Amino acid sequence: MSKKVYIGCGAGFAGDRFDASIPIVKQLSKINAPKYLMFEVLAERTLALAQQLRTKNSEEGYSPFLDSYITPILSDCLENNIKIISNIGAANPMGAAKRIFEIAEKQKIKKPKIGVVIGDDLLAYMSDSEILESPTMEGLDFSNNKITAANVYLGAKPIADALEKGADIVVVGRSVDSALALGPLIYEYKWKENDLDLMAAGTICGHLLECGAQVTGAYFADPGYKDVPDLAYVGFPIAEVHEDGTFVITKPDGTGGLVNEATVTEQLLYETHDPSSYLVPDVTADMTSLVLENDGINRILVKGAKGNTPPKQLKATICCDNGFMGEAEMSYAGPNALARARLAGEIIDQRIQKLGIQGPMRIEIIGGGSVHYSLDETASYELPNNGDYRVRASAIYPHKKQAQQMIDEVTSLYCSGPSAGGGARSYVTPQSSTASILVDRSIVNPQIEVKIL
Amino acid sequence: MKTIDLPVHAIAHARAGDKGDVSNISLIAYLDNGWDLINNLVTEDKIQSIFKRLGSTKVDRYELPNLKALNFVIHNALGGGVNSSLRLDRHGKTLSSHLLLELVLPITKNMIPIKSPYLEKFIED
Numbered sequence: 001m002s003k004k005v006y007i008g009c010g011a012g013f014a015g016d017r018f019d020a021s022i023p024i025v026k027q028l029s030k031i032n033a034p035k036y037l038m039f040e041v042l043a044e045r046t047l048a049l050a051q052q053l054r055t056k057n058s059e060e061g062y063s064p065f066l067d068s069y070i071t072p073i074l075s076d077c078l079e080n081n082i083k084i085i086s087n088i089g090a091a092n093p094m095g096a097a098k099r100i101f102e103i104a105e106k107q108k109i110k111k112p113k114i115g116v117v118i119g120d121d122l123l124a125y126m127s128d129s130e131i132l133e134s135p136t137m138e139g140l141d142f143s144n145n146k147i148t149a150a151n152v153y154l155g156a157k158p159i160a161d162a163l164e165k166g167a168d169i170v171v172v173g174r175s176v177d178s179a180l181a182l183g184p185l186i187y188e189y190k191w192k193e194n195d196l197d198l199m200a201a202g203t204i205c206g207h208l209l210e211c212g213a214q215v216t217g218a219y220f221a222d223p224g225y226k227d228v229p230d231l232a233y234v235g236f237p238i239a240e241v242h243e244d245g246t247f248v249i250t251k252p253d254g255t256g257g258l259v260n261e262a263t264v265t266e267q268l269l270y271e272t273h274d275p276s277s278y279l280v281p282d283v284t285a286d287m288t289s290l291v292l293e294n295d296g297i298n299r300i301l302v303k304g305a306k307g308n309t310p311p312k313q314l315k316a317t318i319c320c321d322n323g324f325m326g327e328a329e330m331s332y333a334g335p336n337a338l339a340r341a342r343l344a345g346e347i348i349d350q351r352i353q354k355l356g357i358q359g360p361m362r363i364e365i366i367g368g369g370s371v372h373y374s375l376d377e378t379a380s381y382e383l384p385n386n387g388d389y390r391v392r393a394s395a396i397y398p399h400k401k402q403a404q405q406m407i408d409e410v411t412s413l414y415c416s417g418p419s420a421g422g423g424a425r426s427y428v429t430p431q432s433s434t435a436s437i438l439v440d441r442s443i444v445n446p447q448i449e450v451k452i453l
Numbered sequence: 454m455k456t457i458d459l460p461v462h463a464i465a466h467a468r469a470g471d472k473g474d475v476s477n478i479s480l481i482a483y484l485d486n487g488w489d490l491i492n493n494l495v496t497e498d499k500i501q502s503i504f505k506r507l508g509s510t511k512v513d514r515y516e517l518p519n520l521k522a523l524n525f526v527i528h529n530a531l532g533g534g535v536n537s538s539l540r541l542d543r544h545g546k547t548l549s550s551h552l553l554l555e556l557v558l559p560i561t562k563n564m565i566p567i568k569s570p571y572l573e574k575f576i577e578d
Contacts, residue, residue, distance in 0.1 A: 045536065138473045219468070224570050226466060262466060262481065265520045269479035271470030273526045275515050288517055304519075322537065362532075362539035371542040372507070372551045380555060394539040433536050436473065 005188045006035040007181050007205070008238045008252075011069055012212025014041045018068040020212065020236045023252035025073045027238065029080040034188050037077060038180040039069050039086035040210045047174060048319035048432045050090035051123075051149040061092035066099055074100070075109045078168060085159060085180045089171040091149065093117060096171045097453050112169050115162025119448035120174040122150040122316055122439065131318060137436040145320035148432065152316040152444050155281030156202070157193065159183025161450045174317070176280045178206025181239065189243050196307030199283035201245030204290070204305050207278070208249055208267055212236050215249055215267040216298075217257030230256025246303040248295050259298040277308075279315075284308040313438040322433035323359075325396045326403030328410030328426035329366065332418065333388045340418040341365050341389035345375045347417055348393045351409045359397045361406070366390035390423075396431055403428045454561045455575065462553035463571035464564045465491055469549035474534040476504075476545045478552050481522040487564040488521035494558055500525050503555045504548075508532060525552075 006028055010021025021037055028035040041063050054061025063069075066088050077084055089096040097114040104111055122131055131150050151174035160183045162170040170183070182202035185191060191198045208215050213234045221228040228234075235255025241247040249264055251257055268287060272278060278285040286306040295301040332340040345363040352361060364370040367389040369379035395406050407426035414424060461480065464487035469478045480495065482488035497512040504512070504527050513526040531545045532538035542548075562575040 138475075220466075222466070225462070261520075262483070265481050265522055266466065266468040266479060268520070269470075269477070269481075269517075269522060269524050270468050271472060271477065272479075272524060273472070273475070273477055274513070275517055275524055288515075288519070290517075291519055325539075360539055364541065366541065371540065371547045377506070392541060394541075396537065396539065431536065434473075434534075 003243060004033055005185060005241045006031060006033055006238060007184060007209060007241065008037050009040065009209040009212050009236055010037055010073070011039040011041050012210060012214060014043055014046045014063065014065060016041070016212050019072065021069070021073050023255050024236055024238060025076045025080070025082060027252040028082050029076065035082045036184045037073070037082050037084050038209065039084070039088055040177045040180060041065055041069065042087040042090055042174065044317050044319070044434050045432055047090055047151055047317070048149040050092070054091045054095070059095055059098070061090060062096035062099060063088040063090045066096055067103065070100055071103055074103055075107050078109060078112055083163065083167070083184070084169040085184060087172050087175060087177070087180065089116065089173045091121070091173060093171045093173050100169060113167050114453045115165060115167030115170040116451045116453060117154065117158040117162060117170065117172040117175070117448070118451065119158070119444065120151045120154050120172070122152055123147070125447050126150070126443070131437065134437040134439055137315065137438060145322065148319045148321055150316060150318040152314050152439050153281065154448065155179050156182035156186055157282070158448050158450050160186035162452070163187040165450065165452045167452060177210035178203045178280055179282070181206030181209055182282060185241055193282065196283050196309070197305060198245045198307070200285035200307030201247070201305035203278070203280050203283055203285045204268070204287060204302065205239050205241055205247050208264065208302070209237050209239055211267060211270060213257060214270065215264055216251045216259050217263050220258070220263050220266060226262070228258045232256065245305060246301065248299050248301050250299045259300055261292045261294070261300060264292055264300045264302070279311045281310060281314055283310050313440055314444055316437050316439050317434050318437060319432050319434050322431045323396050323398045324400045324403040325394060325429050325431050326406040326426070327392065327394045328407035329390050329392045329424065330410055330413050330417070330421045331388070331390045331423040332421055334420070335386050337387050337389050338365070338368060338383055338385045340420070341368070341391045342375065343418045344391040344413055344421060345393070347413065348391070348409055352395070352406060355405060357397060357402045357405060359395055359402070361393065361395035363391065363393050366392050400428060454563070456559040456561050457574055458557050459560045459571060459574065460554050461491065461556040461558050463560050463569065465553070467549035467553055469546055471531055471535060471544045474529050474531045476527045476530045476548055478525045478527065478549050479522055480525065480552065481520065483566040484564055485521065488518070490558060490560070490564060491523060492516060492518070495523060495556065499556065500527065500552070503552060504530050
């Protein structure tokens with residue numbers, strides 16, 4: 001039987017289930033082949049928060065969930081030669097490596113060899129003005145705000161280099177999520193960077209894995225129409241990748257969830273724009289030629305990936321602080337509840353206008369089509385007047401005090417609003433805005449460094 | 454064969470993703486004849502008419518016949534995007550369900566997967 005490389009994914013976002021990787025590690029431990037466990041835990045906003053933590057304390061700024069993901073599986077992974085690849089480094093990959101050493105020491109296991117990829121943090125080698133002068137792809141005009149984070153998406157090559165240098169664990173900051181899978185494949189199969197079909201196959205494999213259980217039946221169940229067994233214990237994905245770039249998506253034995261053409265297709269197109277042009281630093285991947293085949297129960301074979309020349313420039317995300325969001329809610333239920341919730345919304349609107357705070361504001365009725373309509377719109381489907389509704393007001397203001405004033409107006413509906421309002425909740429949260437820019441490879445490449453600790 | 458106007462939910466499923474202020478929604482047919490129907494009838498204009506109210510300025514449509522799927526890229530539909538939207542659902546994750554309900558098509562019984570509750574609509578009284 002020909003060689004296969006196994007790649008499991010234990011987390012698809014910062015805050016995904018902390019015990020999800022345990023069945024993957026158990027399954028991979030039984031297999032004698034190159035095997036990897038990736039954790040994708042870095043959202044755009046997470047990085048801005050991590051950058052702030054590092055500014056306060058130079059030891060911090062790695063993923064706040066590092067301990068929760070790494071502690072349960074570190075010893076089993078090292079013992080069974082399962083290599084860990086993760087963007088858990090966030091704003092401080094060196095700090096993350098240091099923390100992993102501490103966990104290993106506490107667990108009295110041999111010290112792992114950790115590869116750290118540096119170079120995604122543009123603030124380390126570009127001035128604010130150089131960053132702001134870069135061509136903008138999308139997002140806000142940042143000229144009046146202080147940049148809190150600016151990170152360029154790195155590709156798979158540095159991860160492969162770290163593995164080449166003998167790393168048991170590779171920690172990165174910002175890289176494209178799919179590189180967490182493509183990196184190990186480049187290393188294991190010695191794929192050449194100009195073999196674009198293979199770069200595309202590894203990228204698409206990584207793209208299918210990067211959101212964890214979203215490819216194995218999670219984010220899919222629609223009871224009666226699309227049923228998924230045992231979603232409470234959904235198995236996270238494992239890819240079995242062949243040297244020619246074809247791969248099977250499956251999940252650990254004895255877990256819940258479902259892998260079929262429908263679950264894989266939904267995830268394939270998730271956060272994809274033009275499917276013939278999925279851009280990452282290593283390749284422009286074409287999904288339109290893909291073919292999915294059943295390969296047994298909960299096994300889908302993916303083949304036919306095509307690749308084109310990678311984009312000339314690299315994408316970077318920049319973040320800045322952008323005021324404070326106030327959000328507040330109050331429930332109305334029973335007879336004529338919809339009318340009372342709507343009246344509450346009108347009162348909030350009048351009170352905020354009287355206060356004279358300027359800023360974008362939205363009032364909506366939860367239960368009344370809130371996610372698709374606002375107070376002044378009517379849902380296309382009929383809403384019963386008797387029911388269970390919740391008025392919600394949200395606004396973003398430059399100052400925290402203004403956001404607090406807005407939510408206070410909602411809380412005051414307890415005694416000063418329509419009949420029988422209850423269950424008020426309110427929050428003020430700092431806001432961070434992002435924009436995407438393009439950076440030349442000639443600026444980034446000399447800064448990429450792979451350290452083995 | 455008898456056709457009934459039903460939400461596209463009867464013959465297809467969908468998932469929404471976000472990048473900045475751009476939403477992408479896939480529309481994937483369960484069966485081959487459902488694919489023919491959505492591929493023939495679901496245009497950029499049709500999707501724009503559903504999402505215009507949410508701010509959409511432009512819709513791009515992509516076909517993936519191998520996967521019985523369409524992918525729609527809906528511009529400026531997310532109230533500024535996940536970091537600045539005032540909506541409860543800042544990512545627009547629920548917009549896929551909005552599409553499945555609001556998009557109504559002339560559907561025949563044989564486009565609907567077995568066991569689907571929509572089959573009851575075709576029971577003759």
